[in-house]
Amino acid sequence: MAEERDEAVITKDEANFDVEDEVQDWKLLNKSLTSGTGIPKRGEKEFEPDGTNVQIDSLQESRNAMYEALSGVRGHHLKQKLVGVWDVENGRCIVPHAKGNYFRDVGVPVNIGNKIRGGMSLNPLETVYLVERGSMVIYLGNEVYSDFLQSNEDGIEFDYDQLVALDLEFLYSLAFNGKEYSIEKYQVYAYLKRLGYLVQQFKPIGDKDQRTKLAERKTGTSLVNTIFGYVDHILKKNRLFEVLKSKLHNWGILAAPLFHGLHFATKHYFNFTDVFKSLSLIQSYSTYDSIKEDPQPSENYDLTFNVWRPTPTFSKKNPPLPDFQVSVVNTDVARFPNLETIQALHNRLNFQFKGEEGKTVIPRVKVVNKKKSSMPPSKKELRYQRQKERQSKLDEAIQKRNQYNKVRDNKLKYGSDGRTVVIATVNNGVLNFINITEGDFKLQKNMDLDDIYPGNDHGIIYIEST
Amino acid sequence: MAKRNNKQQLNKIYANALPVTLSSEKYGIALPNLFPHNPISWLFYLVRLVQVNTLYSVPQSTVELVNVKYEDSIFKVTDEESIAKLWRSGFFGKGTLSRSEPTWKERTINRLNLEENEANVVSMEEVTSKRRDERKKFKTERSKLQDLELKERKGDISADEAIQLENLRNVVPNLRSANFKPGFGNDNKDTVIRLEDLELIESNILIKNLEFLQLQAIEVFFLKFALNVVQVSNLTMKQLFYECCLLVENSPSPNVTNKFILDYVVYHHYRSLGWCVRSGVKFGCDQLLYKRGPPFTHAEYCILIIPNDGKEKYDWFEMAAKARVIGTVKKSFVLVYVDFPTQAKFDLLWNSEEYEDEGQRFHDILHSYKVTEVLYRRWAPSKTRD
Numbered sequence: 001m002a003e004e005r006d007e008a009v010i011t012k013d014e015a016n017f018d019v020e021d022e023v024q025d026w027k028l029l030n031k032s033l034t035s036g037t038g039i040p041k042r043g044e045k046e047f048e049p050d051g052t053n054v055q056i057d058s059l060q061e062s063r064n065a066m067y068e069a070l071s072g073v074r075g076h077h078l079k080q081k082l083v084g085v086w087d088v089e090n091g092r093c094i095v096p097h098a099k100g101n102y103f104r105d106v107g108v109p110v111n112i113g114n115k116i117r118g119g120m121s122l123n124p125l126e127t128v129y130l131v132e133r134g135s136m137v138i139y140l141g142n143e144v145y146s147d148f149l150q151s152n153e154d155g156i157e158f159d160y161d162q163l164v165a166l167d168l169e170f171l172y173s174l175a176f177n178g179k180e181y182s183i184e185k186y187q188v189y190a191y192l193k194r195l196g197y198l199v200q201q202f203k204p205i206g207d208k209d210q211r212t213k214l215a216e217r218k219t220g221t222s223l224v225n226t227i228f229g230y231v232d233h234i235l236k237k238n239r240l241f242e243v244l245k246s247k248l249h250n251w252g253i254l255a256a257p258l259f260h261g262l263h264f265a266t267k268h269y270f271n272f273t274d275v276f277k278s279l280s281l282i283q284s285y286s287t288y289d290s291i292k293e294d295p296q297p298s299e300n301y302d303l304t305f306n307v308w309r310p311t312p313t314f315s316k317k318n319p320p321l322p323d324f325q326v327s328v329v330n331t332d333v334a335r336f337p338n339l340e341t342i343q344a345l346h347n348r349l350n351f352q353f354k355g356e357e358g359k360t361v362i363p364r365v366k367v368v369n370k371k372k373s374s375m376p377p378s379k380k381e382l383r384y385q386r387q388k389e390r391q392s393k394l395d396e397a398i399q400k401r402n403q404y405n406k407v408r409d410n411k412l413k414y415g416s417d418g419r420t421v422v423i424a425t426v427n428n429g430v431l432n433f434i435n436i437t438e439g440d441f442k443l444q445k446n447m448d449l450d451d452i453y454p455g456n457d458h459g460i461i462y463i464e465s466t
Numbered sequence: 467m468a469k470r471n472n473k474q475q476l477n478k479i480y481a482n483a484l485p486v487t488l489s490s491e492k493y494g495i496a497l498p499n500l501f502p503h504n505p506i507s508w509l510f511y512l513v514r515l516v517q518v519n520t521l522y523s524v525p526q527s528t529v530e531l532v533n534v535k536y537e538d539s540i541f542k543v544t545d546e547e548s549i550a551k552l553w554r555s556g557f558f559g560k561g562t563l564s565r566s567e568p569t570w571k572e573r574t575i576n577r578l579n580l581e582e583n584e585a586n587v588v589s590m591e592e593v594t595s596k597r598r599d600e601r602k603k604f605k606t607e608r609s610k611l612q613d614l615e616l617k618e619r620k621g622d623i624s625a626d627e628a629i630q631l632e633n634l635r636n637v638v639p640n641l642r643s644a645n646f647k648p649g650f651g652n653d654n655k656d657t658v659i660r661l662e663d664l665e666l667i668e669s670n671i672l673i674k675n676l677e678f679l680q681l682q683a684i685e686v687f688f689l690k691f692a693l694n695v696v697q698v699s700n701l702t703m704k705q706l707f708y709e710c711c712l713l714v715e716n717s718p719s720p721n722v723t724n725k726f727i728l729d730y731v732v733y734h735h736y737r738s739l740g741w742c743v744r745s746g747v748k749f750g751c752d753q754l755l756y757k758r759g760p761p762f763t764h765a766e767y768c769i770l771i772i773p774n775d776g777k778e779k780y781d782w783f784e785m786a787a788k789a790r791v792i793g794t795v796k797k798s799f800v801l802v803y804v805d806f807p808t809q810a811k812f813d814l815l816w817n818s819e820e821y822e823d824e825g826q827r828f829h830d831i832l833h834s835y836k837v838t839e840v841l842y843r844r845w846a847p848s849k850t851r852d
Contacts, residue, residue, distance in 0.1 A: 261824065
């Protein structure tokens, strides 16, 4: 342990490793296109030219692979052709016949006249996304089309070729208005969609906001607490007690009060935990405090998206609580938010308090990939296994203590029941995502920790030596 | 097993979390356990409490205050015993000629092979330099290996070089995992005595200690206000506080948002929760939090202090830069916003003449500040999908 720990070691560790930092290897892409085995792995970076034919050949091979990949014919079956019409008036896209697998999270169902049954109305972000990935053809709506929609004649198919087909450039200029639907929001939307997330525009889920819910949670203070509070109040305010106390101090019978110059010289302490308790002085924010204050966000910040991990049971009509809630900002316009804005965002989140009953909750069961792998277990897995074995052999009291420390560390690091907002910062197309979480190092009244060791001052990190 | 012994040794050296002597440590006494539902235990406790208070004097009442000199805007502790006490009980200060723990004397005795050098201890600095040497060796061998591999690819490798390449392929991976273990003494290196060393030695004994312990302003004020274990030159607590404020901002009386005060509020907050708090300048932040202290574990949290004045102090680039540095050394980034009282309220408390004890004044002043913690973590969406 005494060996020096160089803290400035830069390691390519699991936690910070991001596949996006690697270069695309086109060779692997082609292989996967032909054999169809999912997303290809990225290749190693090549460094400076070393003058060997080996390197030149492998570069050329990569280039050819790229050309080949790009020259592949892209298209869709005529039967699956998805058509959308841009509704200029409302700035949305109408999809008369929604087909394909895209509408699990995309679009709002619409019916228009007797022509459109089971159609979809898409917002500009959704529209551009589907068109850009080549999944939908879009036409510019006009009077002929709206007349068709309003007409009552049955059985007539509309010939879309009489409308102007929109190219991407045209669509971009129609879709993005800079404010509600900005290009930054689109970039974040498209990125998350491409990764497979389910994304919708932010909206409150459930009929109650956090404030109402928190107020309902609060039960009245117990009678005992009220009495204690009252006695405490009298003792503190009464002049007579004050005089008596200071006299007792002077005679050396009672210890000097906390933070009095003589306090430590007049009071016996038997452990450091008590010393730390006596030093408690600075007021600190406790989880959920800001809900009572109703802070307001600055104009640059608002919640933009609800984001879910892909789940087969997702229901657009009755969505579960989002896994992530994202606020998109442009770094040219917005600086890092002040505390009030952060708290305002936290307060506006879709959030469920602990123990709150709700029909929207689907317990997240972590599905561990149990695929039989031919690979030997990784070092990480081995270490985990060994640690688990070692743990189970330990004394029960020690296991409990280790469990406590683990729970507490997680609460410090990821927030104690706290709320998290993701802020997606966009700088001319480059994205960065940041979790902003409510912290609470004092861990006052923490139920999870109370379950393990009731009534501890959980925030005091010092472990008494025995 | 060496590791465990080492840990036990560390626990022994750093047994005290703060430079306060406990009654249990000094007299080996303890109060009996108190069981709320058992009145006999109450009685027993009370009797013992009275006993302790009458029979034993409180240890801190007889301990001498540590002398801190305030010179040239620097807080110095020069007495060796005091230095050891402040470093070992809570890791206060920094040795001016060392990385953190003052080890200059030890290292010099070791370097000059003087008589006191019986324990033959190896200091942290020596461990580091040894390890860096080994790392350098690994890197040169690796680059040799890479050169030879390139030659092999080009096809103009000689037979000799091919053998060398094979050798290196075996050797290099081992070099990488090689790790210098401390514990054994200097390997009989020749002692080089420089001219200036002569001033330090007299009949093979070191007679001077050029190093002193330098304390941060927040550390000094904590030792004075919270624990009352130091005397700083001949400054009163209020004078000391004002001097500390002057170090950052020149004003006739302290501003509520003076950087020293904000720093101190946060420092006190974490110290009172049992964290070991040290400067975070090496990582571009204000403070670092250690669970026990530098010899035990790495710091886990980096603290950035921001006054909660409604302003947006940093842009996203500045924050990203800090977060990246902190992330690469595997620490967590904590923003601490500090609420402060109005200047009028501060001045009222600052100038009040009602306090018979200065500690009470600063209790009231500091109690009107409040901290709010916000955690900053990068999200990599590509990794959290499943």
